[in-house]
Amino acid sequence: MNVQAAYKPQKPTLIDIPISNNGGRCRFIMRKKKLMDKIDIESPKVYGGMKTDEYLALNPQGLIPALVFPDGQALWESDVIASYLNDKYSDEGASFELHSPEDRANDLLARRMIDSYICPIQGCMYKDMDIAERADKLKRLAFQLNVLSSIIKGPYVSGNDMGLADAALFPTLTFCNVMLPEVFGWKQAFTGSKLQAYWDFMQADADASQVIKEIEGGLTGWKESGRFEQKGIIEQVANKDYQWAY
Numbered sequence: 001m002n003v004q005a006a007y008k009p010q011k012p013t014l015i016d017i018p019i020s021n022n023g024g025r026c027r028f029i030m031r032k033k034k035l036m037d038k039i040d041i042e043s044p045k046v047y048g049g050m051k052t053d054e055y056l057a058l059n060p061q062g063l064i065p066a067l068v069f070p071d072g073q074a075l076w077e078s079d080v081i082a083s084y085l086n087d088k089y090s091d092e093g094a095s096f097e098l099h100s101p102e103d104r105a106n107d108l109l110a111r112r113m114i115d116s117y118i119c120p121i122q123g124c125m126y127k128d129m130d131i132a133e134r135a136d137k138l139k140r141l142a143f144q145l146n147v148l149s150s151i152i153k154g155p156y157v158s159g160n161d162m163g164l165a166d167a168a169l170f171p172t173l174t175f176c177n178v179m180l181p182e183v184f185g186w187k188q189a190f191t192g193s194k195l196q197a198y199w200d201f202m203q204a205d206a207d208a209s210q211v212i213k214e215i216e217g218g219l220t221g222w223k224e225s226g227r228f229e230q231k232g233i234i235e236q237v238a239n240k241d242y243q244w245a246y
Ligand SMILES: N[C@@H](CCC(=O)N[C@@H](CS)C(=O)NCC(=O)O)C(=O)O
Pocket: 019, 020, 021, 022, 023, 050, 062, 063, 064, 065, 076, 077, 078, 079, 115, 119
């Protein structure tokens, strides 16, 4: 899509903020492929925010991340950006290629789990919503995390090789790992044993750990600014007519 925007990137630029889990998926690939000098990262503030006409001309969904180019083109949807980076820079840095149709299918399934089932309800951990909706979505999140656990082959999502699903999963798991215990009182975020082992494995990866720190930093900011009180979440969770911990 061609746009006339006041902000003109000098090189391919990921529009993103550190707390973004969908952006974290792209930032991990950028780190693994050593693209940090080739691709800039800018906040959507350079367009005045995500809902301005300038930004909506690039990403009509008004969401981050987006990958914008000096010629005015843009890509959006983190899975699309991740696939593009893997394709465009296939010869650089780490590989995300998997070697059997079965492993590739499992990788795609895990990415579908994140994009179609988990990210659409993750807001139950931190967005405004009424108590019944939050409790229902939290229950669904607990179920989906267990489904996710069941498809992990280990040590990576699809076995011995890293795939694009590995970039997709751990940033969202970071949200769960912080907020499910701290805000909703879970004993541990990952009750599925394969998911816990997977989380431990990814946390030990230096590049993943950088992205995890970026996201955790944003979540600490939310906590310190009183977000969970302001959104009424702490008050809702005190209501024991609903189940909050799984
Ligand atoms: N399916 C989209 C989801 C993008 C998305 O929801 N991004 C969040 C940040 S991680 C966002 O922009 N939220 C702002 C909002 O909901 O207004 C993707 O994978 O890129």
